Amino acid sequence: xxxxxxxxxxxxxxxxxxxxxxxxxxxxxxxxxxxxxxxxxxxxxxxxxxxxxxxxxxxxxxxxxxxxxxxxxxxxxxxxxxxxxxxxxxxxxxxxx
Numbered sequence: 289x290x291x292x293x294x295x296x297x298x299x300x301x302x303x304x305x306x307x308x309x310x311x312x313x314x315x316x317x318x319x320x321x322x323x324x325x326x327x328x329x330x331x332x333x334x335x336x337x338x339x340x341x342x343x344x345x346x347x348x349x350x351x352x353x354x355x356x357x358x359x360x361x362x363x364x365x366x367x368x369x370x371x372x373x374x375x376x377x378x379x380x381x382x383x384x385x
Contacts, residue, residue: 293329298322 290309295302296317305314313326 293327294324295327296320296322296324302327 289306291304291306292313293302293304294314294317296319299317299320299322301317301319303318314324316322317324
């Protein structure tokens with residue numbers, strides 16, 4: 289049976305009642321006798337069983353699995369190529385005639 293939450297319009301108290309689905313909503317506050325209204329509350333959902341998460345019971349096909357070569361980190365080059373020597377940053381003087 290669901291639990292419903294009510295709020296009194298007169299005194300402002302909130303209270304809960306367990307009722308059947310087909311029961312009429314309460315209309316009278318148990319404290320002051322004023323009018324009450326039923327509040328809308330989020331529903332608690334409990335997932336039971338397997339298959340609710342991406343990682344549960346998921347079989348990867350051989351075509352979607354990465355190969356062992358793809359899993360290895362790329363190797364660094366063994367030899368580093370020498371960069372050409374940079375030209376002198378000093379400006380060249382032109383020969384005077």
